Amino acid sequence: xxxxxxxxxxxxxxxxxxxxxxxxxxxxxxxxxxxxxxxxxxxxxxxxxxxxxxxxxxxxxxxxxxxxxxxxxxxxxxxxxxxxxxxxxxxxxxxxxxxxxxxxxxxxxxxxxxxxxxxxxxxxxxxxxxxxxxxxxxxxxxxxxxxxxxxxxxxxxxxxxxxxxxxxxxxxxxxxxxxxxxxxxxxxxxxxxxxxxxxxxxxxxxxxxxxxxxxxxxxxxxxxxxxxxxxxxxxxxxxxxxxxxxxxxxxxxxxxxxxxxxxxxxxxxxxxxxxxxxxxxxxxxxxxxxxxxxxxxxxxxxxxxxxxxxxxxxxxxxxxxxxxxxxxxxxxxxxxxxxxxxxxxxxxxxxxxxxxxx
Amino acid sequence: xxxxxxxxxxxxxxxxxxxxxxxxxxxxxxxxxxxxxxxxxxxxxxxxxxxxxxxxxxxxxxxxxxxxxxxxxxxxxxxxxxxxxxxxxxxxxxxxxxxxxxxxxxxxxxxxxxxxxxxxxxxxxxxxxxxxxxxxxxxxxxxxxxxxxxxxxxxxxxxxxxxxxxxxxxxxxxxxxxxxxxxxxxxxxxxxxxxxxxxxxxxxxxxxxxxxxxxxxxxxxxxxxxxxxxxxxxxxxxxxxxxxxxxxxxxxxxxxxxxxxxxxxxxxxxxxxxxxxxxxxxxxxxxxxxxxxxxxxxxxxxxxxxxxxx
Numbered sequence: 109x110x111x112x113x114x115x116x117x118x119x120x121x122x123x124x125x126x127x128x129x130x131x132x133x134x135x136x137x138x139x140x141x142x143x144x145x146x147x148x149x150x151x152x153x154x155x156x157x158x159x160x161x162x163x164x165x166x167x168x169x170x171x172x173x174x175x176x177x178x179x180x181x182x183x184x185x186x187x188x189x190x191x192x193x194x195x196x197x198x199x200x201x202x203x204x205x206x207x208x209x210x211x212x213x214x215x216x217x218x219x220x221x222x223x224x225x226x227x228x229x230x231x232x233x234x235x236x237x238x239x240x241x242x243x244x245x246x247x248x249x250x251x252x253x254x255x256x257x258x259x260x261x262x263x264x265x266x267x268x269x270x271x272x273x274x275x276x277x278x279x280x281x282x283x284x285x286x287x288x289x290x291x292x293x294x295x296x297x298x299x300x301x302x303x304x305x306x307x308x309x310x311x312x313x314x315x316x317x318x319x320x321x322x323x324x325x326x327x328x329x330x331x332x333x334x335x336x337x338x339x340x341x342x343x344x345x346x347x348x349x350x351x352x353x354x355x356x357x358x359x360x361x362x363x364x365x366x367x368x369x370x371x372x373x374x375x376x377x378x379x380x381x382x383x384x385x386x387x388x389x390x391x392x393x394x395x396x397x398x399x400x401x402x403x404x405x406x407x408x409x410x411x412x413x414x415x416x417x418x419x420x421x422x423x424x425x426x427x428x429x430x431x432x433x434x435x436x437x438x439x440x441x442x443x444x445x446x447x448x449x450x451x452x453x454x455x456x457x458x459x460x461x462x463x464x465x466x
Numbered sequence: 467x468x469x470x471x472x473x474x475x476x477x478x479x480x481x482x483x484x485x486x487x488x489x490x491x492x493x494x495x496x497x498x499x500x501x502x503x504x505x506x507x508x509x510x511x512x513x514x515x516x517x518x519x520x521x522x523x524x525x526x527x528x529x530x531x532x533x534x535x536x537x538x539x540x541x542x543x544x545x546x547x548x549x550x551x552x553x554x555x556x557x558x559x560x561x562x563x564x565x566x567x568x569x570x571x572x573x574x575x576x577x578x579x580x581x582x583x584x585x586x587x588x589x590x591x592x593x594x595x596x597x598x599x600x601x602x603x604x605x606x607x608x609x610x611x612x613x614x615x616x617x618x619x620x621x622x623x624x625x626x627x628x629x630x631x632x633x634x635x636x637x638x639x640x641x642x643x644x645x646x647x648x649x650x651x652x653x654x655x656x657x658x659x660x661x662x663x664x665x666x667x668x669x670x671x672x673x674x675x676x677x678x679x680x681x682x683x684x685x686x687x688x689x690x691x692x693x694x695x696x697x698x699x700x701x702x703x704x705x706x707x708x709x710x711x712x713x714x715x716x717x718x719x720x721x722x723x724x725x726x727x728x729x730x731x732x733x734x735x736x737x738x739x740x741x742x743x744x745x746x747x748x749x750x751x752x753x754x755x756x757x758x759x760x761x762x763x764x765x766x767x768x769x770x771x772x773x774x775x776x
Contacts, residue, residue, distance in 0.1 A: 147578070149582050176685075294728075304679055308721055312725045336681075350582050350584075463734065
């Protein structure tokens with residue numbers, strides 16, 4: 109194709125797109141990209157539930173599309189560009205690793221709104237949003253500390269990003285608080301979704317005496333193994349009770365629906381602004397699956413009390429006195445970590461054994 | 467660090483489980499490549515096997531039927547590859563890659579209704595006397611049937627290739643298809659059968675993943691296992707026992723590195739994560755270091771299309 113015909117063709121397409129937009133001005137197009145399959149029954153599944161809730165709330169005024177299994181990196185940029193070109197008004201990029209791709213593409217399409225989950229870089233048309241998962245981790249840490257008999261808790265970690273490190277610290281601090289003898293065994297699998305590897309990691313942990321497993325990966329593989337081996341585990345992002353009806357103590361469930369509805373509505377109303385949203389238990393973004401029937405009432409009560417104090421704002425999970433892993437002081441007695449430090453958290457608290465991969 | 471937390475007996479038992487999918491796929495691909503065909507679609511055939519096996523096992527309640535369906539489904543898929551490369555003489559590399567992409571997408575479609583379900587559990591065999599032996603009993607004789615099937619397959623492939631007429635013909639086709647054709651052997655037919663055998667094995671490997679090792683269905687759950695199987699065939703210089711060694715080495719170190727992490731070994735995680743790949747390649751390359759002999763082990767007609775008019 110000659111360059112001139114190509115340009116003419118592009119212009120014609122652009123013109124068509126413009127006229128199409130004029131006709132369909134009352135329909136807002138929203139797109140979502142996911143790092144894994146929506147069938148992971150975890151993180152991506154939960155985002156897609158949020159998308160469906162948003163569609164239900166806004167009805168015919170919105171048209172949403174999704175792209176699954178988009179790798180973080182160059183591919184993400186290609187997919188985002190494609191979505192922007194195809195006339196989407198707002199695009200949700202739901203994984204941390206899409207960060208730079210989102211900013212690059214957003215620069216080229218100033219009229220399209222972008223929303224990046226769990227990231228920290230913003231622009232005029234790029235907003236960020238995340239949930240304070242670590243508040244949920246504080247709760248499951250408390251439960252884990254009470255429920256473990258071997259005092260060994262296993263943690264399947266994905267990548268050393270602040271969100272994951274917040275989770276490990278919050279869980280450890282609160283497990284330790286109720287059970288000083290508790291010990292964390294952390295395994296990094298370097299993947300968000302690889303069922304075989306997650307299952308192997310769960311097996312390795314159980315073989316070494318772990319009887320409560322936490323995970324920060326997306327699939328239900330570890331829960332399946334926990335059920336088979338008769339140990340406890342916590343669901344991640346989604347209620348994973350189907351994979352482990354006896355094993356699941358509870359799950360941290362991400363609720364994205366209200367947020368997605370608000371943001372798409374803001375685009376419709378023309379009130380959309382770039383901002384950072386970081387909601388936790390209080391905002392209803394972090395919720396819990398029903399507690400396991402085998403959980404003693406006292407433990408359930410303790411967990412519910414903690415949820416209530418976090419919800420009311422009376423208690424923040426990162427409250428001093430807390431030391432860093434090397435023994436230096438992080439937070440003095442009663443001091444509360446500020447959001448900036450939490451958002452960029454890159455160290456373990458005192459007592460956790462092992463190094464964070466760099 | 468507490469290395470005593472790692473129980474070597476349990477470790478060996480889990481490495482056998484962890485290596486079985488790769489071993490099954492690799493031994494099938496070895497036969498395919500011995501016949502002179504390079505099928506890069508192992509990953510695609512594995513994942514189709516994973517869902518075919520899973521769906522059948524869930525529907526019928528029988529893991530055995532699941533494994534049979536997995537083998538049949540993947541063999542059928544490999545038939546597409548066979549028709550394209552053997553009759554239509556399509557490029558094997560490109561067709562194989564396409565088969566992987568197709569398999570990944572196709573399995574995702576088939577698996578839509580099976581997400582979040584649990585398959586019937588595959589029983590572990592209890593072999594009288596052997597399973598009750600101390601030490602070796604838990605280590606070697608407390609697995610499910612497929613672990614032993616995979617080992618038997620390795621032995622069978624080795625014996626067939628080395629000692630039987632069928633094996634000789636297969637190798638002849640792979641070494642020099644023109645000569646084999648001149649001798650009156652049906653090159654295309656033999657290759658198609660080999661491709662289907664490879665497909666069936668890959669399917670079994672995939673089903674082992676979705677029925678035993680994890681056991682659940684998740685889209686894209688093979689996560690590159692097919693590519694590892696392909697690499698092990700090459701680095702194992704097309705020898706069945708080396709393929710077994712390679713698969714167990716890879717599976718073993720994959721499991722070991724997770725155990726070492728859990729035990730708190732003071733080695734950066736990145737080195738542990740890459741160790742299965744590095745060590746497997748290193749060991750197999752060193753074993754095949756004798757260059758003149760290594761060159762001999764690659765089938766001479768590997769990846770070349772055959773047409774009778776040549």
